Amino acid sequence: MPKAHVASFGRFRRSHEFWLLLVILGLCAGLGFANAQFLTLQNLFDLLTSYAFVGILALGLLVVLIAGGIDISFTATASVAQYVTLSLANAYGANWISVFAIAIGIGGALGALNAVFIQKLRIPSIIVSIATLNIFYGLLIFFTGGKYIYSLPDWFATGIFWFEFEWGKDSSYGVNLQILALALAFLVTWLLLNRTNIGRQIYAMGGNADAAQRLGFHVFGLNILVYGYMGVMAGIASLIQAQLAQSVAPTVLVGKELDVVAAVVLGGASLMGGVGTVLGTFLGLTLLAVLQNGIILLGVSSYWSPFFVGLVILISVSATAWSQRERRTRSARA
Amino acid sequence: MSNASLRRRMVGLAGSGTVGTLLLLLLALWVVFAITIGDRFFSANTLQSMAFQMPELGILSLAMMLALLSGGLNLSIIATANLSGLTIAFLLTRYIPGSQGIAWVGIQALAIAAGFAVAALVGLLNGFVIAYLGVSPILATLGTMTLCKGVAIGLSRGNVVSGFPDPIVFIGNGTVFGVPFALIILAFCAFPIALMLNATPFGAKVYMIGSNEQATRYSGVNTRAVLLKLYVLSSLLAGVAAVVMLARFNSANAAYGESxxxxxxxxxxxxxxxxxGGFGKVGGLMLALIILQVISSAFNLLNLSQFLTLAIWGGILIVVAAVPHFAGKMLR
Amino acid sequence: MSTFLEMSGISKRFGGVHALRNVDLTLEAGEVHCLVGENGSGKSTLIKIISGVEAAEPGGRIAICGKEYPNLNPVYSTHCGIQVIYQDLSLFPNLTVAENIAMAHHLGGLHSVDWVSIRATAKATMAKIGVEFDPDAKVAELSIAGRQLVAICRALAADAKLLIMDEPTASLTRHEVNTLIKLVSELKRAGICVVFVSHRLDEVLEIAERVTVLRDGAKVGTFAADTINGRKLSQLMTGKSFEYQVQAPELAAGPIVLEVKGLGREGEYEDVSLQLRAGEVVGLTGLLGSGRTELALSLFGMKPPDRGTIALDGRPVALRTNADAIDRGIAYVSEDRLALGLILNQSVTANVTLTVLERLAGAFGLIAARARRTHVARWVAELGIKVSNPANAVKTLSGGNQQRVVLAKWMATNPRVLILDSPTVGVDISAKDGIYEIIRRLARDGVAVLMISDEIPEVLYHSHRVLVMREGRLTTDVAAAATSEDALRQAVNA
Structure with missing residues (x-):
């Protein structure tokens, strides 16, 4: 192996992502051994489909955390985008392009509003997003009365199913709307963060906000972009969630904020800003998904699922903190 | 780190409402509601119903406040309250029927004590993970939140446990000279905590840790021990909230009060x-609670949706948080 | 030599207060120019005007390479090759070395990242000044000195013609400072003008060709470095004269309070034996990384030693935590006042009482407001802390007053042994004397003082006895009267 590759592999081996990967591989091996169902294509596709909503939101939140902020208003943003978009689609008719354009527009605008409050009124992001969570959600339920929408346009309810193929006797697989959106979200977020100068500026700003200002970054614009991106992700996630649930339920999304936070921080993103990767977020999401799925496949009552999830979160964050502390003491002595 | 975080802290400090702003706001609200609602707003009934609704949120907010002051956060308070509420409910529904006399009283006391013990245990876990393992509070309490909820759901299978003896129900619904008993409990939590924060070595250390934990440690303070105690205390308050909640609803469940x-x-x-972290007073928190409650009750009287109340709460938070910014601009 | 920058009649007011008053400055290409002055003398404002961050008042003239810039802004200034390296370096710790050096690549409108050219730029720039870091390493993994080199590379990659460095040596070891000085002379040879802003006067004289002194926003003058010395320089900066003499060994030095034998801690220091007597000020100097701070932290119970014994009044003690040490009368003033010595956002009252909270508590463990007030008033008066209201945050005080707050906090514990780590860092020259006076007073009251410092004159002129540490070992233990600045310098750097 060339020297550079050895060095970068060495760096990867010390990274949070490496340990997460090991844990997941171990978990998968164990689950695959215990239950043949686990490592089937069917299960894989099901998992991807049901975790797409949390995954897309997690990618939006990842960008916000890297930039050094936090947002927890995204569930309310998603609820608003979902309700308004599909109401409009029901009333005036629409197609795939127009519903996504509307949802993205609404999500992006609400997200950008957060950035305006944070930057122009100089209020910490945690306060702003708690406030806007209540404002968006409160107004949505006030105006809609919290009524569910069960009738969706036929084409929307049917969804999409690409690259269909048969496997075994009577199971067929394909790329559905959820998987497609999740894959695109991962791709776009990865490109944004690693392949564009704006993405690198987001990392830089999260790492040292003062320096970013001094070097002449357009800090306000970057924040609009970051929180707007979170809103866009919320808009997209809201549509694929409605498609999967086959209904619009304005009250079920709010309250799931912390599931998303858990996935991102398990993936190694820091609340202090500047740290976090798309791969890490993918692994954090995978860990949660595999864990919850595995518990069900092992025949454990689903009532106990949160218990095990909580246990894994606690053990993994404790182990990470402990190993970091050990490394610090060792390097301090060296 | 120091420069950016210092600025963030200063912004945070400036972004917090002062007692003056809050009093002004409260006065304005009273005037507005006096005009729009009239006498009904000041009736004994309205006041009493406000006084019944405030304590749960008040005690839970105190629990949250303690963690915030130390520069942390406690996301597990609701889950802790539900877990300890279910513990109490289990014991009550299991052993109270058929008991009488001393045993009847004793079981109730023991059940509540068991609830507190569970809460303390969660607090110990939080405190240990945060103070001794160095996990960030948001992560640690996110974990214990899920864990507690998991145990609560696992044991109760998501069911509601209900039907408690009268003394327990009294805690949530009774009055003493017209004052709801739950409000008295809130006062019995708020005053000692205010005293502890303002006038004891422990309180002073909490504020200092909230501003700079390392410098506090260098001054000879055992910061880990302080944090451990603080999270136990925060959890115990969640335990008190549990008692008030289960008494008011006459039932317990793994998912009460999550909002x-x-x-x-x-x-x-x-x-x-x-x-x-580092700044904040119990008095300010109580004023904020009164403001939130006044808005909620007034909207109720005006037959406006409780969800509109939520939106107004959010709006008020932004306005109050923006006051220092505008004040600073006006000064310049 | 050609003139790179010429400014004249520069004034600047902030809210009616003159930060700069009619200042002239000329910088030649390829010269090393030092800018000195006390806090508030206008150094940082001057730098901000040169870099275009602040605008000078009308009437001032700025010319760069002969061209006038009536409205200099950061864009023009960068374009002309002016680069400032602030004390905090303004690097992005979470990004790679290559990205930090080639940061200019990331600026501008949306475009894709060319990782190949970023690495190439970084490597070429590093090669120019002969440093070699892994371009893919995170800056957070580098030492402070390493980060400084990255910051210099970033400035060079942006084609710097004038490099302004604000307190560049503040956290470097002597060895690293030497490397930096060598590097500066190379930059000079390449025709780059380097402006050093520093408070370490001996370094200033070592490196500079010309020195400009500012006082109270006005220029005192520009001097050729070989025409002045350190004493003259501090006189110019403060407008006062300072004469120091070696202190006579205190004849009445009391009994041994603290005795350390064969103390060692793996990888930090070894085989240290020393004695501190009541009423004695002992100076301890050595390079950064010589083990002096680690030794102090061991005596303060925060880094328990692996070997050896610590005895107080002849009785061996085990100091496992700093609470143990404080209980036994040992106090420690940290070198990092802003991060470890004080809690900047909190009030003077909160800081001064922090170490004695339990003692102030009365019935039911409550601290009476009056007890707290009296305590604070006493120490504010005793140490002459200038603060209009003790409820004000410590961060609003000057460096010297902040240090008095730290001293008050520790003196309130009635220490028998006081360890001071770099007690006058960030304190103005004119305020330093006040700190020394307090130290002398403590010694007269029978406290054993161990004063650690980088600055050789500081330990020599304000201690009775001087210790030198080198590479983790105590190498010198001599009466101040029996040694000299040169002898100590040799012992430190040998």
Missing amino acids: YLLVTILAAVLGGIDPF
């Missing part, structure tokens, strides 16, 4: 508690 979690942070920040 309160972010509202406790909202109330605390509105009350002038710096979300980055």
Whole structure:
């Protein structure tokens, strides 16, 4: 192996992502051994489909955390985008392009509003997003009365199913709307963060906000972009969630904020800003998904699922903190 | 780190509402509601119903406030309250029927004590993981939140446990000279905590840790021990909230009051508690709670949706948080 | 030599207060120019005007390479090759070395990242000044000195013609400072003008060709470095004269309070034996990384030693935590006042009482407001802390007053042994004397003082006895009267 590759592999081996990967591989091996169902294509596709909503939101939140902020208003943003978009689609008719354009527009605008409050009124992001969570959600339920929408346009309810193929006797697989959106979200977020100068500026700003200002970054614009991106992700996630649930339920999304936070921080993103990767977020999401799925496949009552999830979160964050502390003491002595 | 975080802290400090702003706001609200609602707003009935609704959120907000002051956060308060509420409910529904006399009284006392013990245990876990393992509070309490909820759901299978003896129900629904008993409990929590924060070595250390934990440690303070105690205390308050909640609803469940979690942070920040730690008073928090309750009750009287109340709460938080910014601009 | 920058009649007011008053400055290409002055003398404002961050008042003239810039802004200034390296370096710790050096690549409108050219730029720039870091390493993994080199590379990659460095040596070891000085002379040879802003006067004289002194926003003058010395320089900066003499060994030095034998801690220091007597000020100097701070932290119970014994009044003690040490009368003033010595956002009252909270508590463990007030008033008066209201945050005080707050906090514990780590860092020259006076007073009251410092004159002129540490070992233990600045310098750097 060339020297550079050895060095970068060495760096990867010390990274949070490496340990997460090991844990997941171990978990998968164990689950695959215990239950043949686990490592089937069917299960894989099901998992991807049901975790797409949390995954897309997690990618939006990842960008916000890297930039050094936090947002927890995204569930309310998603609820608003979902309700308004599909109401409009029901009333005036629409197609795939127009519903996504509307949802993205609404999500992006609400997200950008957060950035305006944070930057122009100089209020910490945690306060702003708690406030806007209540404002968006409160107004949505006030105006809609919290009524569910069960009738969706036929084409929307049917969804999409690409690259269909048969496997075994009577199971067929394909790329559905959820998987497609999740894959695109991962791709776009990865490109944004690693392949564009704006993405690198987001990392830089999260790492040292003062320096970013001094070097002449357009800090306000970057924040609009970051929180707007979170809103866009919320808009997209809201549509694929409605498609999967086959209904619009304005009250079920709010309250799931912390599931998303858990996935991102398990993936190694820091609340202090500047740290976090798309791969890490993918692994954090995978860990949660595999864990919850595995518990069900092992025949454990689903009532106990949160218990095990909580246990894994606690053990993994404790182990990470402990190993970091050990490394610090060792390097301090060296 | 120091420069950026210092600035963030200063922004946070400036972003918190002062007692003056809050009093002004409360006065304005009273005037507005006096005009729009009239006498009904000041009736004994209205006041009493306000006084019944405030304590749960109030006690939970105190629990949140303690963690915030130390520069942390406690996301597990609701889950802790539900877990300890279910513990109490299990014991009561299992052993109370058929018991009488001393045993009847004793079982109730023991059940509540068991609930507190569970809460303390969760607090110990939080405190240990945060103070001794160095996990960030948001992560640690996110974990214990899920864990507690998991145990609560696992044991109760998601069911509601209900039907408690009269003394327990009294805690949530009775009055003493017209004052709801739950409000008295809130006062019995708020005053000692205010005293502890303002006038004891422990309280002073909490504020200092909230501003700079390392410098506090260098001054000879055993910061880990302080944090451990603080999270136990925060958890115990969640235990008190559990008793009030189960008494008011005459039932317990693994998922009660989940929407309160972010509202406790909202109330605390509105009350002038710096979300980055180090600053904030119990008095400010109580004022914020009264403001939130006044809006909620008035909207109720006006037949406006409780969800509109939520939106107004959010709006008020932004306005109050923006006051220092505008004040600074006006001064310049 | 050609003139790179010429400015004249520069004034600047902030809210009616003159930060700069009619200042002239000329910088030649390829010269090393030092800018000195006390806090508030206008150094940082001057730098901000040169870099275009602040605008000078009308009437001032700025010319760069002969061209006038009536409205200099950061864009023009960068374009002309002016680069400032602030004390905090303004690097992005979470990004790679290559990205930090080639940061200019990331600026501008949306475009894709060319990782190949970023690495190439970084490597070429590093090669120019002969440093070699892994371009893919995170800056957070580098030492402070390493980060400084990255910051210099970033400035060079942006084609710097004038490099302004604000307190560049503040956290470097002597060895690293030497490397930096060598590097500066190379930059000079390449025709780059380097402006050093520093408070370490001996370094200033070592490196500079010309020195400009500012006082109270006005220029005192520009001097050729070989025409002045350190004493003259501090006189110019403060407008006062300072004469120091070696202190006579205190004849009445009391009994041994603290005795350390064969103390060692793996990888930090070894085989240290020393004695501190009541009423004695002992100076301890050595390079950064010589083990002096680690030794102090061991005596303060925060880094328990692996070997050896610590005895107080002849009785061996085990100091496992700093609470143990404080209980036994040992106090420690940290070198990092802003991060470890004080809690900047909190009030003077909160800081001064922090170490004695339990003692102030009365019935039911409550601290009476009056007890707290009296305590604070006493120490504010005793140490002459200038603060209009003790409820004000410590961060609003000057460096010297902040240090008095730290001293008050520790003196309130009635220490028998006081360890001071770099007690006058960030304190103005004119305020330093006040700190020394307090130290002398403590010694007269029978406290054993161990004063650690980088600055050789500081330990020599303000201690009775001087210790030198080198590479983790105590190498010198001599009466101040029996040694000299040169002898100590040799012992430190040998």
